[in-house]
Amino acid sequence: MELKNKEIADIFNNIAAMLGIDNSPSSKFEIRAYQRAALTIEGLQEDLGLIYGRGGIDALMELPGIGKGLAQKIEEYLKTGRIRKYEEMRKKYPIDFVELSKIEGLGAKKIGVLYKRLGVKDVETLKDALEKHKVRELAGFGAKSEEVLADGIKILESSKGRLLLGDVLPEAESIVSKLAGSGLAEGVVIAGSIRRMRETVGDIDILALSKSPEKVMDFFSGMDEVKSIISKGPTKTTVWLKIGTSCDLRVIEPDSFGAAIQYFTGSKNHNIGVRTIAVKKGYKLNEYGLFEKSGRLISSLNEETIYAKLGMQWIPPEMREDRGEIKLAQEHNIPDLIQLKDLMGDMHTHTKETDGMNTLEEMAAAAGAAGLAYFATTNHTKSLRVAKGMDEKRFEEFFKKIDSLNEKLGGRPTILKGAEVDILKDGSLDLSRAMLEKMDCVVAAVHSNFNMSYDEMTARVRKALDTGLVSILAHPTGRVINQREPYKIDLEKVAESAERGMVALEINSYPSRLDLNDTNILSLRGYNIMFSVDSDGHNVSHFGFLRYGIGTARRGWLTKANVINTMPLEKVRRFLAKKK
DNA sequence: GCCGTTTTCGGCCCGACTGTTTTCAGTCG
Structure with missing residues (x-):
């Protein structure tokens, strides 16, 4: 999430908590309004500053749950770095609600009591109060409360926050298959943010259909994956998993x-x-x-x-x-979203020649097994020395290998000749024009000098696209989830170049990238551009990442017609050759 | 504080589980 967005969402959540302590009946819905707005902002990922820059207060008010009052507060924060109402309230309650609320079982009301009676304002002061056994003396708290809170702090300290969909989905599928195999349930499915294919997941939600819920819950809470039980009832059980996230199981009648x-x-x-x-x-x-x-x-x-x-x-x-x-x-206008089975090819993969793990032959076999009719090998170019990037001579050699393997495979699958060519600092490409013109598929990407200004980075990328040599712009924002912020780039300007030059924008399926992301895609709906959903595969198992890219494309409301690698080979070749 | 096919006032989603209680408030999703 964008940094400013997180700050504003945290402020709104803090305001909601403070209103919650004061407990006036009219504030009940005001609290909900702040929480709803915070949720909206947390789910945005597009920078609020950009939205505001585009359309001012009115653009902010178009966001669900944000009206005039909250839009003005966002504007105030963007302009001055503070919100006066919030700072007034903070004088009364100088408490880190957002941090404390992450402790399971601790909400605004209890935090308020802990502050008023014991001066608790963050995790450290809470720990201190727990060690001195002062919490159990408060009305509404007991010895058990101290135990639960101490456990909650331990979990919070070992938690890594939201985990990658690509790490959590396989774990969820494993749990589902064990529950289904227990014979105690008629059906077991994944729900929650995993079913919505959000790029990161806060917890796993599983739904089981059964007429003997207690037995299912006993089986579930006793599984190897479970570290501790947070709560357990006949219809709802929550556990903490060893992988560092919680898992909810709901058992319901099949009807x-x-x-x-x-x-x-x-x-x-x-x-x-x-x-x-x-x-x-x-x-x-x-x-x-x-x-x-x-x-x-x-x-x-x-x-x-x-x-x-x-x-x-x-x-x-x-x-x-x-x-x-x-x-x-x-209005009955839901689009017919793209599906994994629509993908006929993958336009971005690597082999052992650079930083991949497998040979061309192995990648070809894996692509075929994944049901793809074609794929492009797009190894790194010479400037990317850490990845053993290739120069023109090595590409010539490698392409001979592709020719002979293509002959042998007879189109099952077809291998396209390509490169993931570096967009250098000045916007030039890292291989000669003559070499790039020989290729079927030129994927271009920024891998260096991330810290340029908004205008410089935008100009750099547009210069590369405007050469007429680029087929696809790979991971257009460069963000790596939980590791690197997107670089500063004007995607709308990039989209203008892409539209003019028939360049597809990539949806990179690598679980830590998923770039473009859903909100990027939605923000470009006004442009007549194509996308490419690619694995960026560095080994044979990475074709399995394509489902995450498809999930992201679906979250961006894309259909089959928006994505080039749903086309049959001859048609995609025409697109790559920039012929309409 | 938000919102509108009950539209500028008067509503605002709904239920499970827990701990500390004797009927429920707080928390969570």
């Missing part, structure tokens, strides 16, 4: 499947939107079904019917972020 999976998939703001529509129609929607006021069940078995009874089209999970999809579903 309620549709209502349950809809509810547990979220997002929270999407559900609030859908439930509000239900209320307006005089219904009630919960995880057990859609009901009339009288309590009569209208629908519960599948998601499609529930959305239909609310006058909506079914909404793919990846779109359920309260970003306009509810209105679209009411």
